[in-house]
Every structure is written in C-alpha cells, then in structure tokens.
Amino acid sequence: MKPTIQSWNKQAEFVENASHELRTPLTIIQNKLELMLTTPHEKIANKFENIALSLSETRRLSKLTTDLLTLARADSSETQLEKKVVHVDSFVKRVCSPYIEIAESQEKHFWLNLNSTHTINADETRLHQLLVILLDNALKYTSEHDSIGVKTYEEDHKVILEISDTGIGIKEKNIPFIFDRFYREDKARTRESGGIGLGLSIAKWIVSAHDGSIKVSSNENGGTTFKIKLPM
Template sequence: MNKQLSKKQRVNYFLMNLISFASIFLILGLIVFQLVQTSMYETVDHDLQRLADDQKFLQHQLTKSQQVQDNSRPLGKLDTPPPNNFQQQVILWTKEGKIANKAELGSRYYDFQNLRLSTKNLHNISSIQTNDSNGRTLHFHSITLPVENQDQIAYIQLLVNTDPIKGTVEQFKQILIICMIIFGLLSIALSYFLSKWFMKPILTSWKKQQEFVENASHELRTPLTIIQAKLERLFTKPNHTILEESETIALSLDEVQRLSQLTSDLLLLARSDSNSLTLEKEPVKINPFLNTVLMPYQELAVAEGKEFLIDLGEDQQLVFDKKRIHQLLIILLDNALKYTVAGEKIVVSSSVKNNQWLIKISDTGIGISEEKKTAVFERFYRVEESRNRKTGGYGIGLAIAKWIVDEHQGKIELKDTTPKGTTVVLRFPIK
C-alpha cells in the first residue's frame, strides 16, 4: 500500500472516529442536561400544582388578606404550611389588575411592582419574568386561578422564584460544557490512536499479501524457466528421437508436476483465506486409516536405509475430514524423510486419551532451532536461509498443515527430539 493511500485511509478512520465520539458526547451531554433541568423544575411545578389544588390554603390566603385589611387578629394555625416567604409568594389581584395584598407582601412588593396580570393561561403553570426596583430581572414559575364570590379580589396568583434553580442549571451547563471540551480533546487523541491502531492489521495484511505475491512469483518463475529452457533445447535438435531426448522430457515433466502441485497448494491457501473451504467430516477407524497412509512411507524409508517405526494405540472411530488429515500427514512425513539421512530413525505414534487424539511424528534429523519453530508455519518460509531446491520444497507445506489443524480445532507443536531431531505433536479434541 503506497504512503499516499495509507495516509488517506488513516485520515478517513480518524475523521470517522472523531465524528462518532463527538456525536456520542454531544448527544449524551444534551440528554443529561435536559434531564437535570427538567427534574429540577418538575419539583417546583409539583409544589405549585399542589398549592393550587389545596382549597383550604387558597381560602386561608383570601381570608388572611381580608383580615389584614380589616386590622383583625390573625387566624390560628393552618393545616397546610404557608409558602416560604423568600421562594414562594401569593399575589391577589383585583379586577382592574392591581395588587390587592400590598401590605402582606411588604418589601417584596417592590419586586412585583412591574408585574402585570395575565389571564390568558389560567389554571396552567407558566414561566414569567419581571424587573424589581433595582432593574434586576427575576424569574418565576406561576399559576393564576380565578376567584369567585369575592368583591375586591378576582384572581389569586401563586409564584415560586426559580432564580436559584436557574443559577444552578447555568452552573451545571458551564461544568458540562467544560467536561465536553475536555472529552472532545480526549476524543481527538483517542481517534488518532484508534486510526493508527486500525491501520496496523491492514498494513500487516497488505505486507503479507505483497510477500505472498513476490514469493509465489519467484516459485512459479523457477519451474517455468526450466521448462522453457528444456523446450527451447528440443527445438535446437529437431532430428533427435524421443528416446534421445528422454532425459530432457522427463525433467520437463517433473517440473510440470512440481508446478501443478505448487498451484494447487497456492489455490488451497487462497481459498482458506477467503473461508470458502469447508471440511467434510465423517466417522473413520483411525488405525486402518493410519496404516494406509504410513505403509508407503515405511517402505520408502526402508529403501533409503532409514528406520521407520509405527506405534498405534487402541483402535477407535473418530470423526474428521479424512482427505485433509491424509494431506496433513503426508506433509509432515515428507518433511521427516527429507531432513533425515540413512541410518536415522522416524517414529510415528497414535493414541487416544483425555478426550484427545494424539499423533506424534519424531525424527532424528537436523532439527529446528528454537527461534525458528514458530516461523516455519509462515508461508514460503524454509529453514535454509538460501532458496535452494535441495529438499524440493516451497515452504508452504507447514502453512497448509497449520490451517488443517486449526480447522479441526486442534493444536500443532514442534519439540526437540533427544538427542537430536524434531518431534511434531498433533492434538485433536474428541467431541
């Protein structure tokens, strides 16, 4: 992936993350602010409605106002507590829209002297504001009720001062804005980090794809070059018989077979990456199956002067993909034969215990260093540093083996054989 495309993709990830985080914080902030504001004003409105529905309280206010005007003695204790003189207030209005209880209001009257009676929204709670004698704006929640059977008083208005609540809400809003700014800055940093983090697997995948294409091209080029050279050589000797050029033809056919096997392996890896391959599991008797796979290799090992031992445990019927496990064992047995010489030993054992099918393939060959035991499962990796064709491999056999084991939910391990060599341990769970 070129730098310009990588940078563009990272910017896109950054913007997507930033917009997502900003939207979440903004929506969350608005919801919290609305809930806090609503809950605080709901308490005020609830108290107002409770007083408006209390007929004893309303009658007491009207009677008390009349007694104050008549200079009568005050009434006794009321069942409903009177409103708080600072936060709550009762105003009585005449038909002409004048305040009838100035004496009761006392100094608070100067807070309401600019207030005007409004009869448009009777019986409903509304928000109003007025200016006191000092020009300060006061905010109230108010409900106005009509009064019947009264000569002088036509309306009673209940008010609750909401300036403390408004101040608290404003302070909360400021704190919320500061928090959102802080979280906004954090979201920028987090978006930058996530965009970089999201790009890592993409760049890694792109790098692996490049390496795969380069290695595949290299491996395909070699047999094609050999075949081309052999065919061109045949054209230089048109009079030769097939028998005379049998060696050239045989070498060409050998390279064709190698090329066919390589393309099949590459196709298998490509299809495994796209998850288009599925296992065809079936019940299989393990000992007859293993004997079928191992016997040809035992004969080949004996022909090469190598010792090949088979140790099979109790026969059981297990469920697995017969074709893929066969392919897996061939890959591992090929490697065991390639990296051992005459006089060395190969041991294959199989057993079923602890709900696991355990297969071990041990050899006394050249072995694998500790740091390379994980790398050998990478595609096109070979233990030899040079790309020689001494062992005839392409470095993708163990990658296919790892895929087959993973598809069976198993595990594959490489261990050292004492005194030398390598032991491949396969573990398959029995379900």
C-alpha cells in the same frame, strides 16, 4: 487502519513469493524446450535429459499450484470440511503403510506405536493430507539408518498424534517460523529436495480447521517431533 495495512502487506508478500516460485519452474521448462527446438532433427534419445527435467519441473509446478489453491481457499473460507467418523489408529496405519515400504527401501527404520481407541470427527481427505506432509518431510530430512515413528494416544479428552524422526532437526532460532508460508530453513537444500515452504502452512491450517493444535520440538542434528492434538 493498521490491521488493514498489515493484511494488505501480507497479501502482497504472498503474491510476490508465489510469483517467484511459479517463475522458476516455468523458466526451466521454457529454456529446455527452446533448447530442444534448436536441434529439431536430433534423435529423441539425445533429448532425454532435457525432457526428464522438464517433466520433473512440470510436476513440481502442478504441486505448487495445488498448494497455492488450497491456501487461497483457506484464506477465503471457501473450503468446507467434510467430516465423518474416523477411527484414528486404523486410519493412521493405512496412511503409513506405503511409507513403511519406502523407508525400508531407503534403509531407514519406520515404527508405529498406536494406542488410541477412540474415533474423531474429521475430514479424512484433509487428515490424510496432513499426515502425508509430515511423513514426506520426515523422509526428506533423514538419512540411512535413521528412524521415523508415528505414535497415537489420548490425553485430556484429546487424541494425540506424534510424528517423529532422528534426522537433521531444526535450528532452535528457526522453529518459530517453520509454519510461515514460503519459509525454508535452508533454501538451497529445500529446493533440492523439492520443497517450496508451503507444506507446514497447510498442515497448520488443517489442524486449526479441526479445532486442534500442532507444535514442534526439535534439535539441530537431533531429530524432530510434531505433536498434534485433535478433539475427540
């Protein structure tokens, strides 16, 4: 009976958190639209700021609902992986290509050290999503002149992917919780950067669905490294 109660409590907490996250952008959009309706004859150029903010919150809402749907399907085992042969280094290089340009535009150093010669059976779409989540985080929490790197190699019949950065890092006391849904180390900072605390939960699910593992090592103000192991 106890596991059932724990499962119910966990589900109730998830619904409560999801409702809160959905309510925030909806409230902002509603307020901005109502404000614009109070001045119907005003030129559209004068409403640009309200329109831009509403559009930004709409995009955030769209991403949130997509993430929630991904986790809901994962919980119900509805999502089926479409595995195929993936050449790890070629795939990683392709995914990282636009991030190299973004990093350069932000005066950050992006490096690749690709040393895997094997292929893996993986869902390429989900693997792409995994890397995007980790690379987005690396860009968010690094500053000018910081470094972001991706490394691949092989160890104990597994392919290893390491995504590291020299950014602000994670407090040691918070590391055990970073894969929890809706967990945010600094809620104010994370919301400002567009985060909602679901990305790493999705990342962990993707890795687990591939019979792999993901671990993080980090020091506050000393950077972060995510280490992913995937079976060959």
